Amino acid sequence: MPNRPSSPTPRRAAVIGSNRIPFGKAGGAYANASNLDMLGAALSGLVARFQLQGERLGDVAGGAVLKHSRDFNMTREAVLGSALSPQTPAFDVQRACGTSLETVTAVANKIALGQIDSGIAAGVDSTSDAPIVVSDRLRGTLIKLSRAKTIPDKLRLVASIRPGDLAPVAPDVAEPRTGLSMGEHQALTTLKWKITREAQDEIALASHQNLAQAYSDGLFDDLITPYRGLTRDESLRPDTSAEKLAKLKPVFGKGLGEGVATMTAGNSTPLSDGAATVLLGTDEWAAERGLPVLAHVVDAEAAAVDFVRGEEGLLMGGAYAVPRLLHRNKLVLADFDFIEIHEAFASTVLTTTAAWADEKFMVEKVGLPPLGRINPAVLNVAGSSLAAGHPFGATGARIVGTLATLLARAKKDRPDGGAVRGLISVCAAGGQAVAMILEAA
């Protein structure tokens, strides 16, 4: 790819720190919290942790996937409700489940280009407070009604409303172009790559165990601020076991044939509520405030696949984004001390890594040499979305905060002073994915 810019960028944005609220289960602890409430809470904790009260930051990027129309300026509203200077600008972004990895990219790029020297990247989502919209027919009638001038006109329009028009339309996670849910899409990919139930349950078990361990190690003391009585992720099951996971009945792919369905509620992410934030800046900006630099953003890549005609699996974007990103940065999988692959489903992790190792797939579809097998010891070492939950817009920022902390800790323990790197891959609806490389400072 000769026309792409080469890394490193003029100056690398520093990941200074992060804060999120514990992720809740849909209808759980945050059932009555809005996106704005949760984003505000996560922001408040970040401001307090890094003493940003009254600071005018360069920019704040945030976003949500399921968003009320009244929240059109959600991130700016959250900033206005925070202790940050009201002169801090903000904008909203949406790239499905990759939203807050995209906001990190956006803020990091502005910093790298010298446009700003500090900023916050954030994301939030609520499946409990999801926007419900009215049917298109009722919406059309209501718009006409607001324009109608005479009483007879108004009465005629009101009379035209049918009971069926009143049924609310709730958002779902089905792809608009295929009508299939994300789970059904992934079930097709799972079958294609012959991923076993056992391998998926193993990923799920490790996610819960690793996340629980990370909590007891105090990893999240400087990454999470409790909210509404929740001090840990609501989906975390520290006591789950292979036996318990094996008992669960498949929920996706049941129509694909006898005995081939492998995806259960245990190895698929639960619907969740939550928000996460990342503080970014230049090294100098951090030093002036006595703040640590945990890691630097090295590079990022977005990819998309043609899932509509069945050319590729919906959630296989990571199989394209990561090889391209690594190729551009002249890195191989073995160069990474930590690899974070968002667990939309346990099988997403497995199909993505299987694709990276598959010579035919890599050469024919990606056009790059295979990446080889991933070392399981570096994968999602502090747990991932299966255990933590996955509020769509918040996941990228959660991963960046956790990974940057892991990198900083590993760097402390590395006497040789060699580079300590981390890789992130987050798949997203619409056949998309965002990948990022961080390097310990």
Next chain:
Amino acid sequence: MSDAYLELVNSGITKTLATKLGLPRPAHLRRTDPSAVDTPLVPGRTLVIGEGPDTDAIARVLLGWDLDVHRNAPEGKVGAVVVVLTDLTSPEQASQRVRALGSVLRSLAPGGRVVTVSRAAGPEDEPAVAAVRHGVDGLLRSVAKELRAGATGNGVVLGETVSPDAPSAVGALRFLLSARSAFVDGQFVRVSTPDGAAPADWTRPLEGRVAVVTGAARGIGAEIARVLHRDGAQVLGVDVPAAGESLATVMNEVGGIALQLDITADDAAERIIERARARYGRIDVVVHNAGITRDKLLANMKPEQWDAVVAVNIEAQLRMNDVFLAADGLAPDGLRLVSLASTSGIAGNRGQTNYGFSKAAVIGMTRSLAGRVAGAGTANAVAPGFIETEMTARIPTLTRQVARRLNSLQQGGQPVDVAEAIAFLASPQAGGINGEVLRVCGQNMVGQ
């Protein structure tokens, strides 16, 4: 936490009724208005009783604060009476000054102050000298019990080498005259050395200082953070991760840093130092406020109830202080340690053997540390009595009503009252006060 009885006896027909029946009438105490700190310093004229150079020196200090100072009983309401007794050498010499004080007590304004300034009695003193010096103890504590309408009586006791206009003598006098000492009553502040410095701005004595407050998420700890911030300090608030939400709220209010950590962790002090050094390069004040209760009669107490209280309330402080005191160049102007003790640690409390032990242990630790840090800092403790907090709100109603009235001010104190005493002991003007336990209890009947 509101005190409905206090409101009832201070308004309308219930006020008249309470007065007729001779019921206890707790007053609204004079407290600091954050928008006008120390203004006015006292609620009326100031009378200075005494003779000689010490009295003159004190009168000059008071004039320096633009007080309306009188050497003879003035007409109208008196806001404060300062009785200087430092020159007395035998008990019979006290008569005239004490009677002069008695003659103005009826003119004392609501929220007024009586402050004695005397010298500490020591074993080296002649018997007659020691007698009059210690006599002040019983005099002042009795006067304090005779005052009404939120007025308080307290004393400044000077060590042998301390002149009445030494920084901490002046600092203690000002604290006791001001609204900052609202719930301090019947107490003595002992100034043992001439150390300390008058602040550039008396209303912001902690300007440029960095203060660590443990247990800062709520209650007394949150109020300590607010008062230290009001007095000019940069605050680093510490609390357990589970209290992070309220910690963040408090720190955002005071422009401070929220640090979520459990003080019983082995590396707690190191992490606090690391954060403070990175941001400020120093720590000037450490307020050990974090504490827990696990009340149970000793016969029924489980080992974990005893151990948890001891671990949080005293062991963590001991471990952290070792690290703070060993840290090179951490406190260029000397480290000020202030710990929360409790009247339960002085007089004991049924059902609180673990808590009483831990809080008395804090007092023992404070006295020991005072010797260790002398010349390069101070270690003091504040012992709150009945304070209106979420914790005391859980006491059954009748017990709570009785507990509130068992002091000279006939009411519970507010968290801010404790915070004010801590801010004073952390301030530059308290540098000559070391190893003291200052009670903030409204002159509670239990203990001294």
